[in-house]
Amino acid sequence: MADDNKFDIAVIGGGPAGLSAALTGRIRNKSIALFEHLDFSQKLQKAHLVDNYLGLPEVTGKGLMQHFAGHALAHGPTLVKEKVLNVFPGDKMFTLLTPKTTYEVKAIIFATGVVSTLLFEGERDFLGRGVSYCATCDGRMFEGRDVAVISYTQEGEHETAFLGELCRTVYYLPQYKGDFGHMRAPIKVLSAKPKAITGDGQVEKLVTDQEELKVHGVFIMRQSDPVENLLPGLELDGEVIKVNRDMSTNIPGVFAAGDCTGKPWQIAKATGEGLVAVLSAITYIDK
Amino acid sequence: MADDNKFDIAVIGGGPAGLSAALTGRIRNKSIALFEHLDFSQKLQKAHLVDNYLGLPEVTGKGLMQHFAGHALAHGPTLVKEKVLNVFPGDKMFTLLTPKTTYEVKAIIFATGVVSTLLFEGERDFLGRGVSYCATCDGRMFEGRDVAVISYTQEGEHETAFLGELCRTVYYLPQYKGDFGHMRAPIKVLSAKPKAITGDGQVEKLVTDQEELKVHGVFIMRQSDPVENLLPGLELDGEVIKVNRDMSTNIPGVFAAGDCTGKPWQIAKATGEGLVAVLSAITYIDK
Numbered sequence: 001m002a003d004d005n006k007f008d009i010a011v012i013g014g015g016p017a018g019l020s021a022a023l024t025g026r027i028r029n030k031s032i033a034l035f036e037h038l039d040f041s042q043k044l045q046k047a048h049l050v051d052n053y054l055g056l057p058e059v060t061g062k063g064l065m066q067h068f069a070g071h072a073l074a075h076g077p078t079l080v081k082e083k084v085l086n087v088f089p090g091d092k093m094f095t096l097l098t099p100k101t102t103y104e105v106k107a108i109i110f111a112t113g114v115v116s117t118l119l120f121e122g123e124r125d126f127l128g129r130g131v132s133y134c135a136t137c138d139g140r141m142f143e144g145r146d147v148a149v150i151s152y153t154q155e156g157e158h159e160t161a162f163l164g165e166l167c168r169t170v171y172y173l174p175q176y177k178g179d180f181g182h183m184r185a186p187i188k189v190l191s192a193k194p195k196a197i198t199g200d201g202q203v204e205k206l207v208t209d210q211e212e213l214k215v216h217g218v219f220i221m222r223q224s225d226p227v228e229n230l231l232p233g234l235e236l237d238g239e240v241i242k243v244n245r246d247m248s249t250n251i252p253g254v255f256a257a258g259d260c261t262g263k264p265w266q267i268a269k270a271t272g273e274g275l276v277a278v279l280s281a282i283t284y285i286d287k
Numbered sequence: 288m289a290d291d292n293k294f295d296i297a298v299i300g301g302g303p304a305g306l307s308a309a310l311t312g313r314i315r316n317k318s319i320a321l322f323e324h325l326d327f328s329q330k331l332q333k334a335h336l337v338d339n340y341l342g343l344p345e346v347t348g349k350g351l352m353q354h355f356a357g358h359a360l361a362h363g364p365t366l367v368k369e370k371v372l373n374v375f376p377g378d379k380m381f382t383l384l385t386p387k388t389t390y391e392v393k394a395i396i397f398a399t400g401v402v403s404t405l406l407f408e409g410e411r412d413f414l415g416r417g418v419s420y421c422a423t424c425d426g427r428m429f430e431g432r433d434v435a436v437i438s439y440t441q442e443g444e445h446e447t448a449f450l451g452e453l454c455r456t457v458y459y460l461p462q463y464k465g466d467f468g469h470m471r472a473p474i475k476v477l478s479a480k481p482k483a484i485t486g487d488g489q490v491e492k493l494v495t496d497q498e499e500l501k502v503h504g505v506f507i508m509r510q511s512d513p514v515e516n517l518l519p520g521l522e523l524d525g526e527v528i529k530v531n532r533d534m535s536t537n538i539p540g541v542f543a544a545g546d547c548t549g550k551p552w553q554i555a556k557a558t559g560e561g562l563v564a565v566l567s568a569i570t571y572i573d574k
Contacts, residue, residue, distance in 0.1 A: 016341065020555055024339045052314050054307045054558045055354040056342050057361065067342040074344065245532070245549075262532075264566050268307055271341045272559020279551050 007033040009281050010096055010105040011077070012084050013224070014040045016267045017258025018111035019072040020274030021281075028282055032077035033103055035084050035096075038155060038223065040065050044267065053267045064267070085134050087231040089251065099136035107281040108231075110241060110249075110256040111274060112224040114265060119226060120150075122197035130203025130217050133225050135159035138217070142167050147217040148206045150194050152176060156221035160187055163219070171206070171213050227260060237262070247277035248284075255281050294320040296568050297383055297392040298364070299371050300511070301327045303554045304545025305398035306359040307561030308568075313362035315569055320390055321359075322383075324370040325442065325510065327352050331554070340554045351554070372421050374518040381540065386423035394568040395518075397528060397536075397543040398561060399511040401552060406513060407437075409484035417490025417504050420512050422446035425504070426453050434504040435493045437481050439463055443508035447474055450506070458493070458500050514547060524549070534564035535571075542568050 011018045014036030025032045047061025082098035096103040132138040148171040149160045163170045170187045180189040192208035206213045235242045235250035240262040247255045257273035259265045298305045301323025312319045334348025369385035383390040419425040435458040436447045450457045457474045467476040479495035484505050493500045522529045522537035527549040534542045544560035546552045
């Protein structure tokens with residue numbers, strides 16, 4: 001592995017919490033890989049007007065996100081536009097897997113935003129047995145077969161195009177508004193709500209509010225994956241990552257900050273936690 | 288008591304944590320009394336350059352404090368330039384005592400900054416028996432007698448001038464740099480370091496690194512008083528206020544935020560905690 005894939009700290013997520021962590025981490029002279037595979041916080045960018053981030057009165061969500069990203073990136077964290085699919089704890093180092101390659105880091109900060117609250121019925125049972133979060137990784141297993149893609153982000157369209165080159169039929173179920181005219185056969189765009197994934201040992205059907213689709217695989221593309229799938233053993237408190245006052249989790253070297261640690265879902269809470277998390281991560285590394 | 292002395296929430300301290308709490312409290316339409324008897328955060332104002340408050344690159348401490356105060360005060364918290372001397376929990380309401388008057392509030396947020404780490408030897412033992420934190424409150428008890436004032440802030444000079452009108456001798460021991468030429472008899476300015484307060488049941492002497500001063504009273508003027516003296520029963524964790532993740536303390540209706548809850552002593556941590564504290568206070572009030 002090349003040295004440029006090794007970092008002191010991986011920050012997973014480029015919203016306010018992740019950017020705050022990256023900023024102070026760089027100021028404290030640590031190498032930071034900032035994983036942000038989308039266009040920074042989509043949630044914040046949709047906010048019409050934010051007026052309770054102290055010192056920046058009456059800014060649009062989009063303006064605030066630009067301020068934030070500009071400030072943090074000016075300090076030179078390495079922006080990695082890849083989705084982290086899995087984290088493997090190792091001896092003193094963690095290995096992060098993306099669709100493209102792997103990275104090694106000494107500490108990790110999860111700043112993945114609001115955890116999608118509901119898994120689909122059957123989703124967890126069939127994970128690795130037909131359910132996948134990454135077409136690039138798992139697509140080839142479904143060559144010549146039928147699959148469905150449930151997507152909450154536009155990014156799903158690229159993954160689906162790739163599946164379209166491999167599979168016999170690809171049902172695309174976008175859960176966002178958009179223009180899907182560019183999607184060609186064998187892709188079929190359906191405006192249905194997914195309900196459950198069923199099968200016998202392996203995925204056999206995706207049940208929607210309109211019909212039952214016979215498929216061998218179901219790809220689910222959310223803005224952030226259920227974090228417990230990313231790093232098994234990470235302790236949750238309900239649906240959020242359980243953290244201590246110093247933003248440490250139950251796994252040494254793993255920290256969390258922002259919406260993924262719970263309410264209130266507010267910018268100042270996220271930036272404050274990002275700061276605390278990175279300082280705690282630095283203390284952990286330097287020990 | 289006039290209604291204008293009643294508020295939903297008292298925020299004690301006008302640094303980043305207190306201003307953040309006041310801002311979001313007002314946006315959430317609660318009445319807020321912001322107690323700041325000095326000129327906002329003196330510590331932050333001394334910071335040469337701050338570059339890790341996300342979204343506001345390379346600002347001076349003074350500039351940042353002006354941004355912060357301007358933003359929060361524009362939303363109309365009531366700025367009370369009085370020092371909170373005591374907090375009395377009551378039936379559903381807390382009473383706050385200042386040198387001028389009293390206030391009633393439903394919830395309290397301590398944002399008092401770094402707690403002065405060391406009490407003087409004898410300070411706690413003689414509290415109320417010669418040791419006082421308020422000349423306006425207790426000065427008359429020492430009419431015609433000798434007292435000492437240990438002061439860490441310029442504000443102590445006003446209190447000392449008042450004592451000079453009452454007492455036989457007032458030893459003034461400033462623990463900061465300044466020009467004391469304006470202080471007239473019976474005030475004697477001493478450049479000594481206080482060491483201990485001694486006596487037999489009542490204060491008899493202030494021991495310094497240079498001499499022993501025979502006094503009946505010792506007034507101590509810090510930027511913030513030891514918080515456990517303000518509200519007896521408030522649980523500490525070492526020298527800082529013990530808080531839960533929602534910034535609640537062991538006393539229902541009492542919250543804390545910022546440096547007074549512990550390290551890291553950083554702006555984003557303070558503003559984040561101020562925000563969380565006020566939202567928790569609002570939840571408490573609305574219950």
